[in-house]
Amino acid sequence: MSYYLALIGTTDNPIYEAEMGTYRQGGDGVPKFSAEMKELNPFIVHAAIDIVEDVQWRSNSLYLKAVDEFYGYYISAFVTPGNIKFLLLHETKNDESIRQFFNDVNDLYVKTVLNPFYNVNDPITSAVFDLKVKQLGKKYL
Template identity: 40%
Template sequence: MASTACFMIVSKNDIPIYEAEVGTVPKKEDAAHQHQFILHAALDIVQDSAWSTSAMFLKGIDRFNDLAVSVYVTAVIHTRLMLLHDSRNDDGIKSFFQEVHELYIKTLLNPLYLPGSRITSSHFDTKVRALARKYL
């Protein structure tokens, strides 16, 4: 079954530092834009919700049409892992987030990585895509 999923990591300055279309639906330029628009808009809600709960995983926090937005807010520097998805596989999404969070922390540990700047590591990208295939 083809699924749509768009994964983004947004820094605490609300700047996207990583983005990937991890869905299995063939890519369309327009759709990719739309996904980013939705995720961008969802930030408003994340911003409020993040402070109202102690949970890191905010499931289905926003939606537009058939697409839902799930967010995982990291504790330390308020980085948000955002996933736009159409599947309802909550457990998978949660595991995905946890694994990516770990990856992200590894990236942060890199002394050459300036927190808040773009993640350009291809290794990170490969890993994220592999995780997406595994869990989503």
């Protein structure tokens, strides 16, 4: 199983993306998207932004569960209070662990925002952030 995570800024600009594989069921943590899917991932995820913007006002929680589906791929969303969208493309439904994953990514994102040299909507280039997100992927996905 493979996962594709994108963080989307307030002007619908991508600020971070990562592909992750699962470590569950003997997985080795390497994403196994086909070459075709690799190119499609950002499109599918970005297509879901409209739906997220619809759903986010109808829900009280930050975590919006699976908002969209595309030929067997689900897109789950999380919107921070500052309107940064976390979108995760995944193959099986697993609301609870994805919720925990998003919550922890949100903690990391908050720490990034607290860095005085980081401006909102800038791409996140920190290697530490990248590493920690991947550790969270290993823990929850």
